[in-house]
Amino acid sequence: MAGKYIIGSLVATFGVAYVCDTIISDRKIFGGTTPGTVSNKGWWEETDKKFQAWPRTAGPPVVMNPISRQNFIVKSQSE
Incomplete structure (x- = not known):
């Protein structure tokens, strides 16, 4: 029973990390360009x-x- 919560939270954590990385580094919401x-x-x-x-x-x-x-x-x- 606890395993599904652990696995679900890990998947959600990786999803949030991916979205944050994409928005910050690829879309450059804080500005800047690729050198x-x-x-x-x-x-x-x-x-x-x-x-x-x-x-x-x-x-x-x-x-x-x-x-x-x-x-x-x-x-x-x-x-």
């Missing part, structure tokens, strides 16, 4: 190239974009 650094794919590619070319002197090379590459340590092909 060009987020929406411009060319800017993102150039920034990624810069980070990948960044010299590291304190350890093994690490991929600098943790979202798309999960920050794995890069191994050379000879190892």
Whole structure:
């Protein structure tokens, strides 16, 4: 009996959170715009190239974009 109230309240909570997120971030009810650094794919590619070319002197090379590459340590092909 209590389970249906718990599940119902969880579903309602996620619904309210989704609606609030959509209204605040997508419809921008408080104003503002999406920065060009987020929406411009060319800017993102150039920034990624810069980070990948960044010299590291304190350890093994690490991929600098943790979202798309999960920050794995890069191994050379000879190892």
